[in-house]
Amino acid sequence: MQLKLYDNPTTFYKNLLKHFFDNIYESLSFYDFLGKLSDTPVVRSLLKPFLELYASRLHAAALPLPLPPILELVQQAKVIAVDECVCRNLWHNCDRPSRTCFKINTSAEAYAEGHKDSLITKDEAVTILTDAADQGLVTQLESCMPPYNYSICCCCRCCCVAMRLRYDHGIYNAMRSGCYVPEFDAEKCTDCGTCVNICPPKALRSGSRPELDVDSCLGCGLCTQHCPSEAIVMANKRPVRQIEERPNPVVWMALWAYVLGFMVPAVVLYSLITGRKTRAFGKLSRD
Structure with missing residues (x-):
């Protein structure tokens, strides 16, 4: 399987990622809450199919890969930034390295606007990734609005939201094989x-x-x-297909309507109820 990175360098996509990064702690906490809620018998049959669709077509679609193909993808990246792992900083279930969350290309540019010191070279990324795998962390490629890749994560079973959604709550598409x-x-x-x-x-x-x-x-x-x-x-x-095609316009608009009409208000409401401080998502501008 020949993997390659897909990027969306539009202003709209870049702004979406910036707002997601601003609210990433609240968002991942909300995903974790939805996973637990999906185990409730009353809502399981409705919520789990929805979460499977969300994970496969909107956000995450995490694809675990051995270290060598991950390092090949790093060589394809034009811009790389590294950040603290949100999952390990939220749950603190282990003491593995936490500076292991990579943003790539447009995602890296979006993150670096507020974190200039996060930009690193490919050689630095290779060193961090190799050490992460030595520490037993799973290297994986993530997407936001597939086919567009935005992150390479280094995940542990005890903290990773995507891995817990799959193995604890049965949401397979959160982290595919x-x-x-x-x-x-x-x-x-x-x-x-x-x-x-x-x-x-x-x-x-x-x-x-x-x-x-x-x-x-x-x-x-x-x-x-x-x-x-x-x-x-x-x-x-295993016949795993990397999504390559942009969704057709109808699906694309439906996904954006869902993000802006439901997901953003839901995350903000969840943050208010649980007492988590969040910044409201600002207005997105289309390229």
């Missing part, structure tokens, strides 16, 4: 259990050789990277 699947060399495997312990969704079980739950596997490649006997390789075997 990637195209890679681990393959094991029985002759090299020593049954040390390293891959079982490092796997974020616990998709591996110990046996004469590790047993894989393919449906749970993210395809993140952490098992391969951390295997001391080099008994695992990642094979590109």
Whole structure:
């Protein structure tokens, strides 16, 4: 699977991202709340399909990838900025590195307008990403209004909103499984259990050789990277399609109407009810 970055350099898209970054803590807290609400029997049948659609066509559509293809995507980026991981700063469930959230291209430009010191070189990004994977963080590509990519995240099972939405609340599209699947060399495997312990969704079980739950596997490649006997390789075997086409005009306008007519007021209302301070979303200007 040949991956590439898709960007939308319009003023409208840039302003949307700026306002999202201004309210990102409130927004992710609201997503977490919706995930918990979707477990309620009364609303489950209505809310879960809505969240699946939102995640696949509007925001996130997170695609986990092993470190090598992520580093290839970094080389495609024209502008890169790095920020603190919002999820780990919100929930503090682990002590892994937090300066691991990357904005790319138009997203980086939008973020850097208020954070000039966030801009970094490709070499610096490679160093941070490599260290993050060494620390057991899942590297993934995220989209905002697919096909447009805006972020490369380094996520942990205990804090990441997208991962928790999938594995705790059953919202699959919040973090899809990637195209890679681990393959094991029985002759090299020593049954040390390293891959079982490092796997974020616990998709591996110990046996004469590790047993894989393919449906749970993210395809993140952490098992391969951390295997001391080099008994695992990642094979590109799952038919995962990277969204490439811009939505047709009707769908596009419907998505924007949803964002401005429901999602923004909902986040603001949630923030007021829970006591979280938020800045109102300003007026968006179209390019």
